[in-house]
Amino acid sequence: MSTSPSKPRPPRGETNDPLRPADHIDADPNAVTSPALGVVGWLRWAWRLLTSMRTALVLLLVLAIAAIPGSIFPQRSADPNGVVQWQTDNPDLFPVLDGIQLFDVYTSVWFSAIYLLLFISLVGCIIPRIKHHAKALRSRPPRTPARLARLEDHRIDEFEVPGDAATQAEHAVDVAAGQLRGAGYRVERYDGRGSFSVSAERGYARETGNLLFHISLVGVLVSVGLGGGLSYTGQTVIVEGSTFVNQLVDYTQMTKGQFVNESALSPYAMTLDSFDVKYQPYDPTGPASGQAGDFAANMTIRASDGQKSEQSIRVNHPLSLGGDRVYLLGNGYAPQITVRNAAGEVVFSGKVPFLPQNNATMTSLGVVKVTDGMPEQLGLLGFFYPTAAKLETGALTSVYPALIAPTLTFNVYEGDLGINDGSPKNVYTLDTSSMKQLNGGDTGVKAIELTPGGTAQLPNGLGSVTFENADPNKTPSPLANQSTDFSKSVPRYVSIQMRHDPTAIFVLSFAILALGGLLLALFIPRRRLWVRATPKDGRVVLEYAGLARGEDPQLGAAVTAFADKHQSTLSAADSKVD
Amino acid sequence: MSIADLEQLSRLTIWTAIAIYALAFIVYALDISKRAQLAVERKDAVVRERVLVGAGVASGDITVPAASAPVARAADVAPAPRNVYARIATSLMWLAFLFHLGGTVMRGFAAGRVPWSNMYEFAMTGTLLIAAVYLGVLFRHDLRYLGTFISGMLVLLLGGSAVGFYVAITPLSDPLKSPWLVIHVFVATTATAFFALACGLSVLQLAQMRRDSKRASGLEVKHSFLDTIPGADKLEGLAYRFTIIGFILWTFTLIAGSIWANDAWGRYWGFDTKEVWTFVIWVLYAGYIHARATRGWRGARSAWLSIIGFVAVLFNFTIVNMFFKGLHAYSGLS
Ligand code: HEM
Numbered sequence: 001m002s003t004s005p006s007k008p009r010p011p012r013g014e015t016n017d018p019l020r021p022a023d024h025i026d027a028d029p030n031a032v033t034s035p036a037l038g039v040v041g042w043l044r045w046a047w048r049l050l051t052s053m054r055t056a057l058v059l060l061l062v063l064a065i066a067a068i069p070g071s072i073f074p075q076r077s078a079d080p081n082g083v084v085q086w087q088t089d090n091p092d093l094f095p096v097l098d099g100i101q102l103f104d105v106y107t108s109v110w111f112s113a114i115y116l117l118l119f120i121s122l123v124g125c126i127i128p129r130i131k132h133h134a135k136a137l138r139s140r141p142p143r144t145p146a147r148l149a150r151l152e153d154h155r156i157d158e159f160e161v162p163g164d165a166a167t168q169a170e171h172a173v174d175v176a177a178g179q180l181r182g183a184g185y186r187v188e189r190y191d192g193r194g195s196f197s198v199s200a201e202r203g204y205a206r207e208t209g210n211l212l213f214h215i216s217l218v219g220v221l222v223s224v225g226l227g228g229g230l231s232y233t234g235q236t237v238i239v240e241g242s243t244f245v246n247q248l249v250d251y252t253q254m255t256k257g258q259f260v261n262e263s264a265l266s267p268y269a270m271t272l273d274s275f276d277v278k279y280q281p282y283d284p285t286g287p288a289s290g291q292a293g294d295f296a297a298n299m300t301i302r303a304s305d306g307q308k309s310e311q312s313i314r315v316n317h318p319l320s321l322g323g324d325r326v327y328l329l330g331n332g333y334a335p336q337i338t339v340r341n342a343a344g345e346v347v348f349s350g351k352v353p354f355l356p357q358n359n360a361t362m363t364s365l366g367v368v369k370v371t372d373g374m375p376e377q378l379g380l381l382g383f384f385y386p387t388a389a390k391l392e393t394g395a396l397t398s399v400y401p402a403l404i405a406p407t408l409t410f411n412v413y414e415g416d417l418g419i420n421d422g423s424p425k426n427v428y429t430l431d432t433s434s435m436k437q438l439n440g441g442d443t444g445v446k447a448i449e450l451t452p453g454g455t456a457q458l459p460n461g462l463g464s465v466t467f468e469n470a471d472p473n474k475t476p477s478p479l480a481n482q483s484t485d486f487s488k489s490v491p492r493y494v495s496i497q498m499r500h501d502p503t504a505i506f507v508l509s510f511a512i513l514a515l516g517g518l519l520l521a522l523f524i525p526r527r528r529l530w531v532r533a534t535p536k537d538g539r540v541v542l543e544y545a546g547l548a549r550g551e552d553p554q555l556g557a558a559v560t561a562f563a564d565k566h567q568s569t570l571s572a573a574d575s576k577v578d
Numbered sequence: 579m580s581i582a583d584l585e586q587l588s589r590l591t592i593w594t595a596i597a598i599y600a601l602a603f604i605v606y607a608l609d610i611s612k613r614a615q616l617a618v619e620r621k622d623a624v625v626r627e628r629v630l631v632g633a634g635v636a637s638g639d640i641t642v643p644a645a646s647a648p649v650a651r652a653a654d655v656a657p658a659p660r661n662v663y664a665r666i667a668t669s670l671m672w673l674a675f676l677f678h679l680g681g682t683v684m685r686g687f688a689a690g691r692v693p694w695s696n697m698y699e700f701a702m703t704g705t706l707l708i709a710a711v712y713l714g715v716l717f718r719h720d721l722r723y724l725g726t727f728i729s730g731m732l733v734l735l736l737g738g739s740a741v742g743f744y745v746a747i748t749p750l751s752d753p754l755k756s757p758w759l760v761i762h763v764f765v766a767t768t769a770t771a772f773f774a775l776a777c778g779l780s781v782l783q784l785a786q787m788r789r790d791s792k793r794a795s796g797l798e799v800k801h802s803f804l805d806t807i808p809g810a811d812k813l814e815g816l817a818y819r820f821t822i823i824g825f826i827l828w829t830f831t832l833i834a835g836s837i838w839a840n841d842a843w844g845r846y847w848g849f850d851t852k853e854v855w856t857f858v859i860w861v862l863y864a865g866y867i868h869a870r871a872t873r874g875w876r877g878a879r880s881a882w883l884s885i886i887g888f889v890a891v892l893f894n895f896t897i898v899n900m901f902f903k904g905l906h907a908y909s910g911l912s
Contacts, residue, residue, distance in 0.1 A: 023873045053872040057865055061883075064861040071854040071902055078848050082903065106849050224847075233845070280749060288748040295752055315752035316841045327844040497844045504846060511833045518829060522822045551870075553815055 016139040017549060018207040018526075019132035021052045021125065026550070050117070051124040059118040066114055070105035073097065077106065119221060126214045133207050141188045144197040144530045145545075153556045154545035155563050158536075165535030170196045172542060176531040176566050183562075185529065197532035202525075206550065209520025216517055219510035227503035232256035238297075239334045239351045239493040243271040246322070246498070252427075260500075266322025269302045273310070275331060275492040279402050290360050290401050297328050297494045313496070323500060330495040332356045332364055333384055335408055336468040339370055342461055347373030353493045354384045355428045362386045362401035367430045368410075369417050374462060379413040379430045386490075396449075403486045408467045410448040411440035412459055438462075452489035525552040529562060542567070584688040585747055591681035592702060592740055598674035599709075599732045602667045606725035609663035613723070613803035664722040668713075671729060675709045678736070682706050689747045694763050695754055697899055701739030704767045704895070705732050711771035719816065723807040727778040758838035766831040766856075770891055772824030773863075777888035779817035780881040786810035787878055814877070817884055818870055825863045832860055851902040855894040862887040 020027050049055060074082030083103050087094045101108035148154050161168040173196040177187050185200035234254040238244045246268050248254065256262075276296040283289040296312045303309070304322050313319050319326040332354055339348035347370050354366030368380035387400035388407035396407060415435030438459040440447035448456045452469035471488035526549040534541045544566075546559040579587075682702050686693035694703040712728045715721055750759075787810045793799050807813075835856060840846040847853060866887055869880035 020871075025871050025873050025876055027873070053868060054874070057868040057872050057875060060861055060865040060868060064858045064865065067854050067858050067861070070849055071851040071898070074903070075849060078850055079903070287746055291749060291751070293749060293752050293755075316756045316838075318841060318844070325840075325844070329844065499844050501845075504840065507846065508833075508837070511836070515826070515829050515833060518826055522826065551815075551818065553819065 016136035016142070016201065018136070018210070019129045021056075022048065023053045047124065050121050056118070056121050056125065059114060059121060063114050063118060066111050067105070069102055073102045073105070075105060076103050115221075119218070122214060122218060126211060126218075129207075130211055130215075133204075133211060136207070137204055141186055141199040141201040141528065144190045144199045144532055148530055148532060148543045148545035151545040151547055153547070153559045154543065155559060156544075157542045157563070157567065159540050159542065160538070161540050165538050165540050169533035169535045169540045172196075172533045172540060172566075172570055173198050173531060175569055176533075179562070179566060179569065180529060180531075195532050195534040197530060200529045200531075201527070202529075203527055203549070205520045206524045206526040207521075209517040209522075209524065212517030213514050213521055214517075216510045216514035220507055220514065223503045223506040223510060227257075227501050227507065229257035229259040230503060231499070231501035232260045233500075234498045235329070235495060236498075237353050237493055237495050238270070238272040239353060240272050240274060240491040242351075243269055244496070245269045246324075251498075266324065267304050268322045270321075270326075271300045272494060273298045273300055275494055277331065277492075279400070282400050292359065292401060295328060295331060297331075297496070313494075323502070324498045325500075327497040327499065328494060329497045330356075332493055332495075333362065333386065333403075333406075334491045334493040335366070335382075335384055335406075336470055336491060337368055337380075337382075337408075338466040338468060339368065339378070339380070339458075339463065340466075341373050341463040344463075345373060347463070351491050351493070352382075353427075354382065358398075360401065361398040363398040365428065367428060368465075369419070369430070371417065371419070374414075376414050377417045377435075378458075378462070379415075379417055379432065379435055380410045380465065381413065381430050381432075382408055382410045384408050384490075403488075403490055406452055406486050406490055408450045409440075410450075410456075410465060412438045412448070412462075414438055414460075414462075452486060525554065525558075526550055527552055527555055527558065529559065531562075531566065581688050581747070584684050588681045588684035588688060589740075589744070591677050591684065592736070595674045595677035595681060596733060596737045596740060598670055598677060599729050599736070602670035602674060603726060603729040603733055605663050605667035605670060606722070606729055609661065609667055609722070610726055610803045612663050613806040614801065617801040617803060617805035661722070664725065667725050667729070668716065668722060671709065671713060671725070674732075675706070675713060678702075678706050678709060685747075691750060692760050692764075694767070695750055695759065696745055696748075697743040698739050698745050700763070700767070700895065700899075701735055701743060703764075704770055705736045707767050708732060708771040708774050711768070712775060715775065715820075721775070721779075721816075723782070723803070724775065724778045727781070728774070731774065753842040756838060756842065758834060758841075762831060762834040762838055765827050765834065769824045769827035769831060770895075772820045772827065773884075773888045773891050776817040776820040776824065776884050779813045779820070780884040782807065783810050783813040783817060783881050784878060784885075786813060787881075810877075814881065817881070821863060821866060821884060821887075825860075825867065828856075828860055828863065832856055851898060852894070855890070855898050859887060859890045859894060862890055 074086050076083050086103075097103065101110070105111055145151070149156060170191070173189070173191070177189060177198040177200075180187050180198065180200040183202070185202040186204075187198055187200045190197045190199055232254060233256075234251040236244055236251050236253075244250050246265050248262055248265065276294065276298065277292050278294040280286075280288045280291040280293075294314075296314045298310065298312050299319075301309050301311055301319075301321065311319055313326055313328045315328055318328075334351040334353045336351045337348070338346060341347050348368060352366050352368055354364035356362050356364045362384075364384040366382045366384060368378075368382065370378040370380070383396070385396055385398035385405075385407045386402055387398050387404040388396050389399045389405075391397050396409060413430065413432050413435040415432075418431045418434060437443055439445035445459050448458075448465060450456055450465070450467035452467055453472070455464050455466040457464050469489045470491050471486075528547045528549070530543070530545045532543045534543070542563075544559055544563040546555045548555045682693050685699065685702065689695075693699045708728065709732060712721070712724070782804070785804055786807075789799050789804055790810060808816075835853070836846040839848070839850075839853070843850075862883065866880055866883040869875035869883050
């Protein structure tokens with residue numbers, strides 16, 4: 001069907017039409033929307049403006065634009081280190097941009113303002129529509145228009161009929177009404193003034209779907225909002241052989257919503273028995289050399305009810321435990337280190353998690369802090385190279401992430417670790433501001449360099465440091481070199497994230513409802529069909545016409561198809577009578 | 579045949595497909611100039627009366643069709659007769675598509691997984707789907723006037739990625755080992771294909787509207803191939819229909835991506851760069867759908883939104899993948 005420019009405007013404002021804002025494309029363009037007098041009038045005008053199509057549209061576009069800076073500037077929520085880096089790189093610009101919250105875009109005042117306005121507009125838009133639609137669902141199809149031929153999609157046929165034309169006409173409309181009802185139309189008969197007609201409407205689910213979609217968006221927003229208050233995310237590090245107990249002190253980091261009750265943490269525990277990882281073979285030219293995969297943290301879990309079980313946490317396969325989801329976030333090496341003082345007493349002993357600086361080679365950085373038992377506090381800044389190799393400059397580097405030639409180096413600092421004032425300190429960083437470097441760097445004293453099982457003297461006769469071999473059966477003999485199997489010489493650790501979000505399931509449910517609503521709203525045509533039979537001089541004039549309510553490209557075809565079907569039923573019945 | 583051989587063969591096949599797409603582009607361009615010529619020849623625009631006939635009904639009684647004749651634009655009627663160039667070009671598209679499909683399947687077999695896990699492969703599969711959707715839609719609508727746009731885009735995207743993004747096969751990284759890789763990425767790419775068609779139609783719609791408004795203000799309008807394609811209203815309607823299909827697929831992409839993120843990264847939503855852009859695109863197209871329903875925005879403005887939406891899709895695929903930092907670091911480029 002073609003669209004002719006002088007399309008007759010269909011009747012408006014009928015009770016079973018979906019309610020639309022005044023500036024909707026199908027709404028009456030003559031409705032005046034300028035502010036009326038008085039406070040109430042003005043408020044009403046403002047409210048109509050806020051809930052108009054144009055406002056919703058503009059807010060949507062503004063929301064799209066406002067979201068973009070968060071992908072350009074690092075965000076504190078997603079990439080805190082990136083923010084620090086940005087600040088270091090642009091010290092002058094940083095305070096200005098931070099002032100307009102460009103590093104917290106999605107919690108910023110302006111971003112919140114936009115989505116709150118959209119939210120209000122959305123609610124203000126759907127509430128009257130729900131009321132209206134509830135009424136429309138109970139209403140009957142409207143009276144058949146007097147001049148069906150004025151509608152764009154129509155068809156007129158005239159038949160010569162045997163017998164009484166009026167009876168035949170009524171019969172034809174009966175048949176049409178039955179067929180329309182069968183096709184899912186709601187039908188109403190309007191006979192009289194010398195003709196018989198049926199008015200039919202279908203596709204109420206289009207508006208139902210539209211409302212379901214918009215309501216579900218509100219549902220998603222509310223669930224996400226509640227989730228912020230009810231959820232928590234904690235991180236921790238577990239070294240092979242050690243156990244994490246789900247209590248606040250065992251977390252290295254915890255962010256929680258304001259309604260989270262700390263004492264309500266579900267009492268489970270887990271022990272990291274072993275950690276698996278596979279590395280692609282060494283191939284200095286290939287793109288995948290050393291690529292890691294198939295990570296698995298093999299755990300022994302003690303659930304809240306005391307039940308023990310062995311389970312693996314893998315990427316994409318978090319563990320569900322006591323209402324939490326437990327994720328494998330990262331992994332690294334935790335060399336076992338022993339520090340002794342000059343008297344030979346152990347002043348530090350432990351498996352120290354080293355933070356990977358480069359995932360492809362697993363060159364890692366770690367810190368040992370000796371607080372007591374030494375003349376002054378000691379800090380050891382270590383680098384760990386799973387497969388050490390010498391650069392041309394003589395510096396060490398790692399060329400492969402697996403334990404082939406593990407080497408540990410230390411620079412030793414003496415002085416105040418700065419941890420006595422009780423403020424929390426990052427275990428991976430050493431604050432050297434009030435410490436003196438004793439070896440490495442520019443000190444003229446060589447850095448300590450150790451392989452598994454090795455021990456070295458600390459500078460100034462302070463004592464010794466040992467890099468323990470966790471697999472002592474394979475302690476290398478001084479004669480062995482390449483063939484030594486170091487693969488188990490250094491323990492592994494995993495970083496684990498617990499996430500508790502009781503509203504996530506609601507977010508998902510509303511999202512799926514929204515999708516369902518969208519399918520109904522966009523693909524179910526809402527349309528009216530009319531069939532009128534008028535007896536005229538022993539003949540019957542059959543008129544068919546259709547009217548789209550909203551987007552309906554198939555309407556013309558539907559009118560034709562219905563007319564064909566109707567007439568073939570009629571003629572089939574006729575031939576039987578004949 | 580070894581894996582490496584298969585990979586090489588795939589590469590060769592893809593290059594063959596690019597060459598044939600380029601050929602199709604040239605022939606489609608010839609088709610356009612032919613259409614323009616035809617338009618001039620049909621100088622006195624034919625205004626055909628289309629008569630809706632109630633005939634053909636096997637009613638035993640006499641049928642007296644009542645004439646009711648909406649006036650149809652010449653352009654709404656079947657396009658130029660004997661569209662030889664368009665037919666040849668479409669055949670070439672099919673041929674190129676088969677090579678393209680072959681190359682993609684071989685890449686998948688060589689890798690032992692779905693062929694969409696780095697930029698080169700995203701581009702390969704994405705353009706394959708654009709070609710598939712275009713060729714598939716041709717069965718229902720004659721959109722061959724979009725052929726130049728589509729084949730040109732395929733040559734640019736596929737050729738560009740074969741030159742700039744090519745990487746040898748590498749094993750999947752852990753987060754990608756998930757059934758969601760198959761579903762989420764595939765649906766997202768299919769959505770892209772529908773958005774691409776819609777964008778092409780919106781561009782043509784704007785061109786038609788410019789001509790219409792020139793004509794309306796009494797200016798002389800040159801005859802061009804635009805005379806042989808549907809009018810602005812019809813183009814807009816078609817663009818809308820493709821967009822809503824794309825929008826629904828995109829909504830699904832958004833949901834599926836969140837489910838996947840919830841398994842892989844420990845949260846369903848974190849405003850990671852790629853998530854931001856998926857959201858921005860979704861909101862832009864929601865804006866487009868609203869614009870279509872808002873007085874003063876249907877027509878040119880909504881057409882612009884459809885174009886902007888698709889530009890954002892392309893931006894998301896190229897610039898964001900290559901230069902923006904984030905968790906979705908799967909371009910395979912370094
Ligand atoms: C949160 C932001 C919103 C989003 C993402 C959104 C999205 C959508 C989508 C996708 C549709 C198409 C579905 C359909 O046609 O039934 C739609 C339609 C519609 N929306 Fe919204 N919407 C939003 C807010 C609003 C607001 C605030 C209003 C009130 C002015 C509104 C009024 C409408 C109306 C009246 C339609 C029907 C359009 C038509 O007749 O085709 N929407 N919306």
